Amino acid sequence: MKELFERLEILKSTDAITENAQIICHKTIDAYVSQTEAANYQMLITHLAMAVTRMERNEPLNAPPPSIMKEIYNSPNLEEAQRRVKWIEIECRITIPREEKEFLYMHFVAALTA
Structure with a gap:
């Protein structure tokens, strides 16, 4: 986990992510990793971290390709992935757009499958 926190610190120190993005990621790591x-x-x-930063900076958002999402929506880990994303929204008091x-x-599906 040390590597995840270090990566976030590097991204924050170069202004690639916002402080709030770093905080949200820390909470997510603590809860799930x-x-x-x-x-x-x-x-x-x-x-x-990048998604929260894009949202806060009002940058353009893009969705993953439909072909990939078709596979994700058929995954047995989808329900848990959705639960975790919902937790992030509630815990961190943010609304995440559909694309993100x-x-x-x-x-999450990839991490849970690995």
Whole structure:
């Protein structure tokens, strides 16, 4: 997990992500990532930090390709991925647009499948 926190610190120190994005990622790591699973969550945490930053900076959002989402929506881990994204919204008092939710579903499904 140390690597995840270090990555966030680097992104924050270069102004690639906002302070709020860093805080949200820390909460998510604390809630869902164990030391043995940290490597599985690198893409998710990086994407979450960048997604929150894009939302806060009103930058354009893009959804993942429909072909990938078709596979994600058929995953047995989808329900858990959706539950975790909902937790992020509630816990961090943010509303995540559909485009970013889909990317987060994709990354959570990948992490849960690994």
